[in-house]
Amino acid sequence: xxxxxxxxxxxxxxxxxxxxxxxxxxxxxxxxxxxxxxxxxxxxxxxxxxxxxxxxxxxxxxxxxxxxxxxxxxxxxxxxxxxxxxxxxxxxxxxxxxxxxxxxxxxxxxxxxxxxxxxxxxxxxxxxxxxxxxxxxxxxxxxxxxxxxxxxxxxxxxxxxxxxxxxxxxxxxxxxxxxxxxxxxxxxxxxxxxxxxxxxxxxxxxxxxxxxxxxxxxxxxxxxxxxxxxxxxxxxxxxxxxxxxxxxxxxxxxxxxxxxxxxxxxxxxxxxxxxxxxxxxxxxxxxxxxxxxxxxxxxxxxxxxxxxxxxxxx
Amino acid sequence: xxxxxxxxxxxxxxxxxxxxxxxxxxxxxxxxxxxxxxxxxxxxxxxxxxxxxxxxxxxxxxxxxxxxxxxxxxxxxxxxxxxxxxxxxxxxxxxxxxxxxxxxxxxxxxxxxxxxxxxxxxxxxxxxxxxxxxxxxxxxxxxxxxxxxxxxxxxxxxxxxxxxxxxxxxxxxxxxxxxxxxxxxxxxxxxxxxxxxxxxxxxxxxxxxxxxxxxxxxxxxxxxxxxxxxxxxxxxxxxxxxxxxxxxxxxxxxxxxxxxxxxxxxxxxxxxxxxxxxxxxxxxxxxxxxxxxxxxxxxxxxxxxxxxxxxxxxxxxxxxxxxxxxxxxxxxxxx
Numbered sequence: 001x002x003x004x005x006x007x008x009x010x011x012x013x014x015x016x017x018x019x020x021x022x023x024x025x026x027x028x029x030x031x032x033x034x035x036x037x038x039x040x041x042x043x044x045x046x047x048x049x050x051x052x053x054x055x056x057x058x059x060x061x062x063x064x065x066x067x068x069x070x071x072x073x074x075x076x077x078x079x080x081x082x083x084x085x086x087x088x089x090x091x092x093x094x095x096x097x098x099x100x101x102x103x104x105x106x107x108x109x110x111x112x113x114x115x116x117x118x119x120x121x122x123x124x125x126x127x128x129x130x131x132x133x134x135x136x137x138x139x140x141x142x143x144x145x146x147x148x149x150x151x152x153x154x155x156x157x158x159x160x161x162x163x164x165x166x167x168x169x170x171x172x173x174x175x176x177x178x179x180x181x182x183x184x185x186x187x188x189x190x191x192x193x194x195x196x197x198x199x200x201x202x203x204x205x206x207x208x209x210x211x212x213x214x215x216x217x218x219x220x221x222x223x224x225x226x227x228x229x230x231x232x233x234x235x236x237x238x239x240x241x242x243x244x245x246x247x248x249x250x251x252x253x254x255x256x257x258x259x260x261x262x263x264x265x266x267x268x269x270x271x272x273x274x275x276x277x278x279x280x281x282x283x284x285x286x287x288x289x290x291x292x293x294x295x296x297x298x299x300x301x302x303x304x305x306x307x308x309x310x311x312x313x314x
Numbered sequence: 315x316x317x318x319x320x321x322x323x324x325x326x327x328x329x330x331x332x333x334x335x336x337x338x339x340x341x342x343x344x345x346x347x348x349x350x351x352x353x354x355x356x357x358x359x360x361x362x363x364x365x366x367x368x369x370x371x372x373x374x375x376x377x378x379x380x381x382x383x384x385x386x387x388x389x390x391x392x393x394x395x396x397x398x399x400x401x402x403x404x405x406x407x408x409x410x411x412x413x414x415x416x417x418x419x420x421x422x423x424x425x426x427x428x429x430x431x432x433x434x435x436x437x438x439x440x441x442x443x444x445x446x447x448x449x450x451x452x453x454x455x456x457x458x459x460x461x462x463x464x465x466x467x468x469x470x471x472x473x474x475x476x477x478x479x480x481x482x483x484x485x486x487x488x489x490x491x492x493x494x495x496x497x498x499x500x501x502x503x504x505x506x507x508x509x510x511x512x513x514x515x516x517x518x519x520x521x522x523x524x525x526x527x528x529x530x531x532x533x534x535x536x537x538x539x540x541x542x543x544x545x546x547x548x549x550x551x552x553x554x555x556x557x558x559x560x561x562x563x564x565x566x567x568x569x570x571x572x573x574x575x576x577x578x579x580x581x582x583x584x585x586x587x588x589x590x591x592x593x594x595x596x597x598x599x600x601x602x603x604x605x606x607x608x609x610x611x612x613x614x615x616x617x618x619x620x621x622x623x624x625x626x627x628x629x630x631x632x633x634x635x636x637x638x639x640x641x642x643x644x645x646x647x648x649x
Contacts, residue, residue, distance in 0.1 A: 044453035051448050052456075055463040058524065061478040062466065064489060068481065076481075081489030128368035135361035143365060146372070152573075152638075153376060154630040156581040157603060160610055160623045161383035162375060168382070184371035215360035244471040246584040247603075251611070262473040262584075269477055270591040283481065286474045297469030301462060301528070310533035310567040 062290070069287040073280045091284035098281055102256065102264070107288070110243055110260040113178050118238035120183035126231050129192025130223050134205060148193075150186030159248045166252065177252035178260075182242050188234045191308050195230030196223070229305050236300040243293050261289045380627070387411065387620035410621035419599040420622065426511070427601055431579040434515050439572050441519070442526035446564065447556045449527070450534045461531070468525040472517070476588035479517045480505075483592075505593040514596075517585045522578070526571045533567035534560055569641050573634060580630045583607075602626050 064081060071085030079085065096103050131137075132144055162181055166172045171180075200223055208218040224231075246262040253259055256267070265285050272278035300306075390406035414420050448454065449461055467475065483504045485491040494501045504513040537560060545555050583603045590596035590604075598612070599605040602622065610619035 044451075044455070047448045047451050048455045051445070051454065051460045054445055055460050058463050058467055058520065060489070061475070061482060061520070062470075064482060065478055068487075077486045081487065081492055124367045124371060127364040131361040131364035135357055135364075137358040137361045140361075143369065147368060150372060150376060152577065152631050152634040154577055154581050154627050156583060157606075157623055157627045157630065158376060158379060160606055160619060161379035163610070164386060164616060164620065165379045165382045180371070181375050184368060184375050186372075189368060215357050219360075219364070240469055244469075244473075246471065246473050246587075247607075251607070262471045265477060266473055266584075266588055266591070269480075269588065273591055279481075282477060286477050289474055290470055293469035293471070294466060297466060298462065301465055306528060306532040307536060309570075310529045310536070310564075 065283060065287050065290070068280075069284045071280060071283075073277050076280060076283075087280065088284075091280050092288075094281045095284045095288065098268070099256070103285065103288075105257060106259055106261045106264040109175075109258060110262070110289075111292075112175060113182070113245070113249065113260050114239045114242040116175070116179050117182035117242040118235045120179065121185050121188050121238045122231055122235045124183055125185065125188035125192040125234055126224070126227055127219075128189045129194075130196045130200070130219060130227065132189075132193045133196035134200060134202060134223075147186055147189050151190055153186065155181075155185075156247055159251060162248075163251045172252050173255055173258060175258065178245070178249050181248060182238070182245065185238060185241075188238060191234050191237075192227065192230060195233075195305070195308055196227055199230065200226045229303075230308060233300070233304040233306070233308055236296055236304055240293055240296055240300070243296075261285075265289060380624070383620035384624060386617055387624055390617050406617075410618045411625065413618055414622045414625065419605060420602070423599050423602045423605045427580065427582070430511060430515060430582060430601070431576065433511075434518055434579050435572065435575050437515075438519055438522050438526060438575055439568060441523050442530055442571070443561070443564065443568060445523065445527040446530035446534060447560060449531050450560065451552055451556075461528070465524045465528045467521050467523075468528075470521060472521055472584040473588045475521045476517050476585045479513070479520065480589050480592045483513055505589070506595055510589070510593060510595040514582070514586050514589060517589070518579075518582065521585075522575065526575065529571050530564050530567055533564045537563050569637070573637050576637060577630055577634055580626070580633065 067082050067084060068076060069091060070088040071079065072087040072090065075085040075087065128147065132140065132147075159181070163172065166177050171177050204222060205218055208222055209215075213221075243260075244262065245260070246266065249258070249260050250263045250266070253263070256264065259267075265282060268278055268282050268285060272282055387410050388405060388407060389403050390409055392402065392404045445464060449457060449464075454460070470478075482488045482490060485501075485503060491501055502509060504510065504516075541559060542555060545559055550558075581603055582601050586596050586600055587604060590598070590600070598608045603626065606619050606622045606626065609615045609622060
């Protein structure tokens, strides 16, 4: 056993050395097929230009909203798009005084739905993903097929059937009407399952069992810490998804005091059709509504394990 | 009181002993025989405890509503037999489905949906692939900034994206039209007539490309560096590397993100709904889901709204299965 592994090791070392040789060789020797310096340079510039055009397109609405939020409705229609107006403070005051100061309430509601929904769905996903990845139990295959096939469900379309059931049970017009549906996401379970399979070794569970730790304690003190990076990703994805949700709260809540920011902004713009003064308020609202998620997106890009989704988890 | 702490430290030791297999082995041999039994003891119960919330919620949030609205879709209201003519629920079989399928607005909305998805999904996926491959090239300037800027719209709620673009479509306000004017160009107004479809597709593309690009880019990061270096040493240029090595590598991730794009496209709702408050060119039945909403809430016809949601949900699932099946078939043929 030890001799074979030693020879294997030697073979591996040999290969490494050979590779090093080839690589340094290749660096020194100018290959005949190598492109000319001009093409070489263009190879870096042209893609950068294409990317910058894309960047301008993606940033345009955000940059525009920064300028537009400083303008009164009159200035909006009369001044150049990228110039500052004089009404930033007025717009913000009008925004937070709109409908007796409801805007801060809508912001708060968005946080309740996003944080509450993301916490619930991350917890549900973590538990289910861990169980599916690390336990063998009768009926596992059926559960797996059922839950994972749920990834294909058109969840937005199902909001209307959900409304009909919830209306029957008298839970529409409560926070739960939105929190319950978003607390179960087959995709979150799938991500947790993939992550658990890759990051919690089965042997660890067995070792803990031998040491007399019960299953619950093993899950909390060994499983969860190892799952943490994956769960952060699931949480951030769910937070952003819940913050951006529109149809579900739109149909579940008929009282505006339960509306999140997305629904409130829709109703505000809808009224703007007859009261154009509201346009500048709506633009200020758009700016404020975007700030929290933009921060979350930056955090997600920095700390999220997006390789989970691309299926390239090692 | 001391036992739990000892156990805890042992459990921790186990956790950190990923490489120290020896210590684990020692523990196993010194452990009392009763503990060895626990290795073979089934842990079904705990697995079920962990999975129970997911199953309960899944049944409550997906299965029961589907069954319930399936039931509703088979019912209808008719003038009751009582003297006062109170309307009552009666079983109408597939009557609501027939009603939906015979309604021309249903077919118009479905036609709009097909056109929308047929343009949206290919443009979204091809652009995302191109951007991901560009981001992955060596010698790209401002790589981190570009990546961030492309990903940022993912965080913008679709309703807000539609609001911002809605204003950017208004010639008197928009910097795009102002710029065109400066060069003597007059761009068409997108919020009028058939061009409104372009306006909707643009909002969704703006919000969706970033996420797909980052997923594909992440997938590219997992490509072994040695493989690309070897190709470079052999004199392979960057476009060829992208075409022959990188592109095949991101096919699985492209299919997954493409599948989500299809599912998302068939459920389009918030963007057109938001834009419809800025233009009369988007009717209340422009897309199927908008039509379902109108039936359920403006017309108070839950029965036919149920029938239409079920048709739409079934069609989405069938289409996803087709995409997955096609991918399996292609994979088998390649293998």
